[in-house]
Amino acid sequence: MKTEIIYFSATGTTKAVVTAIAKGLTGNVHFIDITQPEKRKNVTAVNGDLIIIAIPVYGERIPHFLFDYIKQIKGNGTLLAAVSVYGNMGFGISLEQFKDFAKTNNFRLIAAGTFIGQHTYTSKEAPVAYGRPDEQDLSQAEFFARSIQQKIKMGDFTCPEIPKCILAGFITELPDSGTRFLVRQPRIKGTSCNACGACARKCPVGAIDLNTLEINESKCLRCYACVKICPKEARTGGLRLSVFRTIFYHIGMKRKKNQIFL
Ligand SMILES: Cc1cc2nc3c(=O)[nH]c(=O)nc-3n(C[C@H](O)[C@H](O)[C@H](O)COP(=O)(O)O)c2cc1C
Ligand code: SF4
Ligand code: SF4
Structure with missing residues (x-):
């Protein structure tokens, strides 16, 4: 079995998660790192039995510029596992976006997972998801990979149930400039x-x-x-105002769990 893992990772946490996922897979695994702009000049042609696409969550969704790129990848019926990595605040609509993408681009979505990575804006004063993914997270990522292969082995190619985000309408309309205002x-x-x-x-x-x-x-x-x-x-x-830091820490301080959908 050949798996292709397409991922973007500005600060390395998504990369750590996909590296753990690869450890849990048997067969041939090929990484396609689309983090640098020159790697996104040409659209990736899928060439595997299973494609895994992994992205960090920005503004509770797949980063706009990245989704514009991903939307050009055609599935031709290939199996897809979607992964989003977020900073312990919320993964918002990221997995729902992958589900819609799979349908539109002729992928068969058979698994989705959302994992925690250290928040970009973590600091000593507001240590949100500091040090994650940790050992426990990485072993769950490996387990996710094994579960996907088990599902394929059983001949089960059904699409998993992805929980609906109640703020979907609001999140969709959020401008990217929101982050610029805060950070x-x-x-x-x-x-x-x-x-x-x-x-x-x-x-x-x-x-x-x-x-x-x-x-x-x-x-x-x-x-x-x-x-x-x-x-x-x-x-x-850093965050522009200390009040933003207080709110940020308040929302992100409680350890959230990784979630997998099969
Ligand atoms: C612009 C921006 C927006 C972000 N928005 C969210 C968010 O909505 N929810 C969340 O939990 N984390 C958010 N994060 C944190 C990242 O998702 C998290 O740190 C992730 O692990 C970064 O992945 P990477 O290390 O692979 O780049 C955001 C980070 C950035 C830079
Ligand atoms: S923070 Fe801005 S300038 Fe720095 S690496 Fe990210 S996009 Fe580039
Ligand atoms: S800020 Fe200066 S020292 Fe730091 S990475 Fe950029 S060029 Fe190098």
Whole structure:
């Protein structure tokens, strides 16, 4: 059996989850990392018995720019497992979007899973999902993979029941600019930047000019990949107001469980 895992991961948590999923699979597993913009220039042609698509949740849904890309992938009847990774706040409509996508693009959705990853905006003061996925999460991701293969082995290709999000209408209408209102665009602070360019090369939407290191405000997702990769801790960001941090921590402090749907 050949499995293709297509994933996007700006800060590595989705990558950790799909790596664990791959450990649970038998047969040939091929990764397609679509995090960097040049990897999304051409549409991926599916070439496997099972396709797994994994994304992080932004604004309770599949990030817009990413969904626009994914929507071009044609299934031709191939089996699909959908994975969303979220920061312990909510996965919103992400799995429902995958279900609609499967129907429209001729995939057979046979499994879906939603896993917790450390929240992008976690901090010492508001440690939301800090350190996740942890060992327990990763072993559940492996279990998810084994369960998918078991389902296929039994000849069961039914579509799982995905719970409906009661705020779906509201979430669909939320503008991306909401995050910009809450979260600062990363900036270079102090004099420690040595112009290594790692942040510019890491940016998943090419928003950082490699020469000037300036960020194109309208392109920036606030994914903080540039902040996390900086070896000098020169790039900083954070929530705009301390009140946002209090609300953020209040919503995200209680450990949520991963969920799988088969
Ligand atoms: C712009 C943006 C919006 C986000 N929105 C949500 C959200 O709605 N719910 C949530 O639980 N986590 C949210 N997160 C957190 C990410 O889903 C989480 O940190 C995820 O693990 C990041 O995946 P990655 O490390 O593979 O990039 C958001 C992160 C970003 C950057
Ligand atoms: S510039 Fe914006 S989009 Fe690019 S890595 Fe930094 S936070 Fe992400
Ligand atoms: S990664 Fe850090 S040190 Fe390197 S160019 Fe970017 S801000 Fe400067």
